[in-house]
Amino acid sequence: MTSGIYIHIPFCVSKCNYCNFLSFTGKENIELYKNALIAEIKNSSKQITLTETIYIGGGTPTSIPLNYLTEIIGAIVSYPLAEGLEFTAEANPGTVNYEVLRTLRNAGVNRLSFGLQTTHNSLLKNLGRIHTYAEFEQNYFTARQAGFTNINVDLMYALANETADHLKRDIARIISLCPEHISAYPLTIEENTPFENLKPADDSLVLQMFDIIKNELKKAGYNHYEISNFAKDGFASKHNLAYWQRKNYLGMGLGAHSFFNGRRFSNTEDLNEYIAAFGELKKLRHTSVFIEKTDAMEEFFFLGLRVREGIALAAFLKEFGVPAYSVFGAGIKKMIDYKLLQESGGRLFLTDNGINLSNRVFTEIFTAREWPRSL
Numbered sequence: 070m071t072s073g074i075y076i077h078i079p080f081c082v083s084k085c086n087y088c089n090f091l092s093f094t095g096k097e098n099i100e101l102y103k104n105a106l107i108a109e110i111k112n113s114s115k116q117i118t119l120t121e122t123i124y125i126g127g128g129t130p131t132s133i134p135l136n137y138l139t140e141i142i143g144a145i146v147s148y149p150l151a152e153g154l155e156f157t158a159e160a161n162p163g164t165v166n167y168e169v170l171r172t173l174r175n176a177g178v179n180r181l182s183f184g185l186q187t188t189h190n191s192l193l194k195n196l197g198r199i200h201t202y203a204e205f206e207q208n209y210f211t212a213r214q215a216g217f218t219n220i221n222v223d224l225m226y227a228l229a230n231e232t233a234d235h236l237k238r239d240i241a242r243i244i245s246l247c248p249e250h251i252s253a254y255p256l257t258i259e260e261n262t263p264f265e266n267l268k269p270a271d272d273s274l275v276l277q278m279f280d281i282i283k284n285e286l287k288k289a290g291y292n293h294y295e296i297s298n299f300a301k302d303g304f305a306s307k308h309n310l311a312y313w314q315r316k317n318y319l320g321m322g323l324g325a326h327s328f329f330n331g332r333r334f335s336n337t338e339d340l341n342e343y344i345a346a347f348g349e350l351k352k353l354r355h356t357s358v359f360i361e362k363t364d365a366m367e368e369f370f371f372l373g374l375r376v377r378e379g380i381a382l383a384a385f386l387k388e389f390g391v392p393a394y395s396v397f398g399a400g401i402k403k404m405i406d407y408k409l410l411q412e413s414g415g416r417l418f419l420t421d422n423g424i425n426l427s428n429r430v431f432t433e434i435f436t437a438r439e440w441p442r443s444l
């Protein structure tokens with residue numbers, strides 16, 4: 070079964086200063102890209118069965134002409150969709166209005182993800198975002214009017230010139246809007262972006278800010294269900310959970326990644342090549358790797374521990390035929406001794422402190438692993 074479908078729209082109004090995502094600002098290729106993407110969606114029919122989640126991301130999906138977006142949505146919703154489908158579209162503030170949002174809602178999109186990042190206009194400007202906080206608020210209320218009852222807001226922290234007080238103000242403003250879901254990621258400095266020479270925030274400040282986010286959102290009734298994600302009851306992102314639970318998903322569009330029947334593959338990142346392939350899967354899918362059992366075991370841990378409820382030890386045994394402790398036992402025990410990991414009810418999960426130091430936990434567990442001879 071195809072659990073999830075991801076559709077990539079690689080166009081933006083302008084490029085943000087921190088962004089190394091696969092996205093372009095020119096308009097000239099949008100129509101050709103849309104046609105090639107729809108051809109890929111049609112040619113993937115053999116792999117698309119019952120779909121539980123769809124996610125249209127980018128780039129900025131709402132930066133392309135609305136009729137193109139609805140054509141793309143029309144192609145994807147022609148496949149069998151599970152009851153309770155979660156259908157998310159990313160929508161950047163400054164690129165939507167009532168008509169756009171109502172059209173998306175009517176086309177079947179039932180979850181919106183707004184890239185806000187910060188509520189401070191000076192910091193938004195530093196980031197190279199195209200919108201102000203007031204524009205975001207207006208778009209947010211319009212989305213409610215258009216019928217969206219499941220909205221995510223992206224928050225970015227540890228920005229240049231950002232203080233803890235800035236962040237507290239961000240969180241208070243976002244909470245006052247009552248979005249169902251909030252994602253919070255620290256700024257990462259990427260090569261080949263205008264920010265590449267920026268000094269990253271001190272680790273201690275990043276941790277302090279992460280603590281503020283966790284505490285304030287907990288007080289406001291959000292469940293911290295994954296390292297960087299918070300949701301009201303019943304609103305955890307099904308699409309992202311499927312990634313972390315290693316369910317099948319198909320990515321379509323430029324550079325999109327897939328995980329399907331134990332194999333990971335990705336599409337070309339060359340826009341001209343993608344357009345020329347015109348949906349011919351053999352031409353546009355570049356890398357295809359079968360995940361070896363040892364890598365799959367590590368993925369099971371690395372992805373599963375990101376989620377607060379952690380991993381079921383019985384599920385590991387069922388999938389790999391060996392107990393998790395026989396492979397990662399030394400690291401698990403050490404991390405339990407350090408109170409970074411906890412075992413309860415047949416599950417292993419990160420403690421509050423373990424969440425702060427998750428990279429260390431993963432390193433310790435994987436460094437001390439012992440592959441069984443029978444693998």
Ligand code: SF4
Binds near residue numbers: 128
């Ligand atoms: S809107 Fe998103 S994808 Fe587009 S440039 Fe900004 S960060 Fe990158």
